[in-house]
Amino acid sequence: MSAATLTAPPAPAVYTVPDAAYERAFAAIAARSGEPAVLRQLRRSAFAQLQQRGFPTSKHEEYRQTNLAAVLQRSAFALPERPGAAALRAAERAAHPGAAFGGPQLTFVDGHFTPELSRLKSLPAGVRAGALLAANDAGDDRLARLGELADIGGENTLVAFNTAFFSDGAWVEIAPGAQVDAQIEIVHLATGGAGVPTMAHPRQLILAGRGSRAKVVETYLSLNGAAHLTNAVTEIFVAENAELEHARLQQENTAACHISAVHSRQAADSRLRLHALTFGGALTRNDVVTVLHGPGAEALLNGLYVAEGRQHVDNHTVLDHAEPRGASREYYRGILDGQATTAFRGRILVRPDAQHTDAVQSDKNLLLSSDCTANADPQLEIRADDVRCTHGATFGQIDEEALFYLRSRGVGAEMARHLLIFAFAAEALGRLNPSPLRTRLETELFSRWTGLTPPEGAEASGG
Amino acid sequence: MANPLLKIEDLHAAVQGKEILRGIDLAVGAGEVHAIMGPNGSGKSTLAGVLAGRDSYEVTAGRVTYAGQDLLEMAPEDRASAGVFLAFQYPVEIPGVGNLYFLRAALNAQRRQRGEEELDAADFLQLAKKRMKLLEMDDTLTRRAVNEGFSGGEKKRNEIFQMAMLEPKLAILDETDSGLDIDALKVVAQGVNALRDAQRAMLVITHYQRLLNYIVPDYVHVLAAGRIVKSGGKELALELEEKGYGWLEPEAAAV
Known part of the structure; x- marks a missing residue:
């Protein structure tokens, strides 16, 4: 040899x-x-x-x-x-x-x-x-x-x-x-x-x-x-x-x-x-x-990424539950168009002492073109036995049933589509406490997709 | 009826290649309330969907004339502007869009399409308040996102609220009674009855006769295996309640 x-x-x-x-x-x-x-x-x-x-x-x-x-x-x-x-x-x-x-x-x-x-x-x-x-x-x-x-x-x-x-x-x-x-x-x-x-x-x-x-x-x-x-x-x-x-x-x-x-x-x-x-x-x-x-700490991680053209967005998160009774909510939302690519990696670590941890993670992606690519990679590492931990990732197009619902009420096809894209983003913005920032972003995004100025009440907060 | 508002002739429709409607003929005049009853799978919801323009159905034969126009040629939003309204069996939740905003956008889109002036925020709100009272709706429901987190009853109430706001000429109620307890059913029926008038036609689709105690129809049609197998007055509903749908099967098979 x-x-x-x-x-x-x-x-x-x-x-x-x-x-x-x-x-x-x-x-x-x-x-x-x-x-x-x-x-x-x-x-x-x-x-x-x-x-x-x-x-x-x-x-x-x-x-x-x-x-x-x-x-x-x-x-x-x-x-x-x-x-x-x-x-x-x-x-x-x-x-x-x-x-x-x-x-x-x-x-x-x-x-x-x-x-x-x-x-x-x-x-x-x-x-x-x-x-x-x-x-x-x-x-x-x-x-x-x-x-x-x-x-x-x-x-x-x-x-x-x-x-x-x-x-x-x-x-x-x-x-x-x-x-x-x-x-x-x-x-x-x-x-x-x-x-x-x-x-x-x-x-x-x-x-x-x-x-x-x-x-x-x-x-x-x-x-x-x-x-x-x-x-x-x-x-x-x-x-x-x-x-x-x-x-x-x-x-x-x-x-x-x-x-x-x-x-x-x-x-x-x-x-x-x-x-x-x-x-x-x-x-x-x-x-x-x-x-x-x-003990008893609560964290919300709320992500929104909007990518089009050739934009690339990569979000990596680590939620480290080190002590008991912690609660974390992690919601990431992506809107992709053109040839955009995105990645989400969410790691949840529950250490041995962190009993009664309650962790929820979700990554949802709205794909508006056939050329965009979204990746999701949830990683759960659980070393305590009495915990609640859930995760999920979705990739989807505009919901046809929602589109039909809006159109059946008289909203034109294009406007209905734009409203649903806005709605997807508005759900994430709804997780910000009411603030001038939230209002500004809602206005900007509403205009970005619908081309209109939003009247009051256009958005409604998400869960 | 010389010129009915809605005229359905030999309508055939399929879902994914499977024929569901197999030759429907029906004429509905302004001011009339027609009930369509039938067992599960008879094609009731398909009929509602075809009339409202749901594109998962393929119309394979027949025609539908609405107010002198070829309804099947029209986009769903144009049907809405022309006065067709479908109260969904399963109203869709749309998180992120405010209930009232959506309704105002819809109402004004219809008004624009008809060449009418748009309602401003104040007039719209005044109208909405009036209609909410009719449906005994909680103020908070209208401030939330469209149907998001609504109970079954709240969703159905919201459908009729939308109908009251949009004031259609032809209202199609698809199993509006399903999932409602008796109190909610009464409120919804009361809302529907308040909207009955000589200019408005209604197509009330239901599996059970119960709803028809509260919304008393002028005509009752029984749908089975994609065809109307029997038509009659309101007493036909009671007969169905008593005998079930089974006794109609031979007639359905014979057509």
């Missing part, structure tokens, strides 16, 4: 080492003066992790449907400095949706905090918020908490990528007991650059104090049609008996690559409502990792 036959074939490369362009870009960051030591240290270890592992390829089990390495290695990305006057003017117009809500708002352009477009003057009682770097300058060491949930040494090396390159981020802290009605907005705008696509690595740190109640919305927009990369990380801590609603709205242009990781940890009896709303992007990959870390 020759030595050759004893050698195992090389394992398929699940990661590829970032090319030299990233090394040069990182060297430029590392050479920056004035960054706090804690941040420099954090960046260095993150980049070391990234170099050691690299970007995941489609050989990686978690990235089979989405080859991020292929996208990230193909082109060099520019890391823009603070926006100039022209970018600011463009950003001012785009920041409008947030502005229309009139509540507190933090605006970032290419990942840089932009106070000119933010509204932090009169924060509601019990809310503190700002940019991470500014907080650090003021002696408030928020940076030290980064990575507590989203591990830079984890399988998901995009977190390390973000941590090495992030320009700034938002932090929001809700004081214990505070009941906040205003919607707190975090808006990220990408300039897209000229020629070379830009990249931004935004960060969010959200801390909901004991017994508090609040709503936070992250919105991602492009200022033009140019390609760019967003790689965002959000960490959310929900203290005992707190209630937090967090919506992530991705409306970037259809040339963008959007990668996100949302990590949350819930203490006892807390309630977290996470909404993942994806409309834009050529390629989108969202990871959500929710840990029910105290």
Whole structure:
């Protein structure tokens, strides 16, 4: 037997080492003066992790449907400095949706905090918020908490990528007991650059104090049609008996690559409502990792993805039931047209201590063309014996019986079809608590399909 | 009847190649209420579906004339605008679309099609309130999504509410009594009776005579194996109640 036959074939490369362009870009960051030591240290270890592992390829089990390495290695990305006057003017117009809500708002352009477009003057009682770097300058060491949930040494090396390159981020802290009605907005705008696509690595740190109640919305927009990369990380801590609603709205242009990781940890009896709303992007990959870390915690994961043309959307979620009496509801809904492709992988982990867990997962897809492809991959890992866990996935066309029902009442065939598409999305939007965001999205989607302005009462909340 | 509102002649229809209707002849004049009775599988719901334009049925022969027009040539929404209404045996749940919004969209689509002015929100709401009272409907039902989470009785009530709002010329009630308890049946029947007038024709399809105690028909037809095997006055329903459908089988076979 020759030595050759004893050698195992090389394992398929699940990661590829970032090319030299990233090394040069990182060297430029590392050479920056004035960054706090804690941040420099954090960046260095993150980049070391990234170099050691690299970007995941489609050989990686978690990235089979989405080859991020292929996208990230193909082109060099520019890391823009603070926006100039022209970018600011463009950003001012785009920041409008947030502005229309009139509540507190933090605006970032290419990942840089932009106070000119933010509204932090009169924060509601019990809310503190700002940019991470500014907080650090003021002696408030928020940076030290980064990575507590989203591990830079984890399988998901995009977190390390973000941590090495992030320009700034938002932090929001809700004081214990505070009941906040205003919607707190975090808006990220990408300039897209000229020629070379830009990249931004935004960060969010959200801390909901004991017994508090609040709503936070992250919105991602492009200022033009140019390609760019967003790689965002959000960490959310929900203290005992707190209630937090967090919506992530991705409306970037259809040339963008959007990668996100949302990590949350819930203490006892807390309630977290996470909404993942994806409309834009050529390629989108969202990871959500929710840990029910105290007994009696409740989590809602509500996803809506709308993809057409050649858009690709990949949602991976992990619901980690670590303690008893947790309840999770996970509903993902996809509307696909053209040659769009989507993937959903939902993992539910029920640990041995998590008795009396009640978990429901469903992924439903509405396929509007014969060329689109939706994948669903539920993964249940149950290590406790007294639990209720259900899951289901469906792929279907417009319901013919519903179509006939509408037409039999006089609604024209085309309008009936559009109403049913809207209805499918409205069911997901109905899971958002009533808010200016929900109203705006209902209006936008109603118009998107019917071409009409919705009169009051067009939508009705879903279950 | 010189010019009946609805005239069905030798109507044959099939589902997936299987012939269900095998030569129906029926004329319904304005202001008349006709009951169609028959055992399960006799073709009652197929007849209702063909008249409303359900496309899972294939009409293989015959014709249907409605208000002088060839009904079978018309799209379902055009039939609705022309005044045809089908109260579904199984009303469809449509999560995500508000009940009242849907109804207003339907009503205004019909009005546009007929060249009438659309109803504004205030006028529509006023009309809806009046009709809701007629059906003893709870306010909350109209604020929910179309039929979503409604009980069987609530769904049927909602069908008749829609009928009251859309004011059709020809109302087809497909087993509206199925799944209703006696109180709900009375309310639904009361709603239907309030809509009886000299201009409106009704086709009441039912398996049981019970409904006809409350909606008293002018004519009763018995459908068996895809044909009308017997026609008569309201007393025919009572006879059926007493004897069942069995005694008609030889007649059905003989046709």
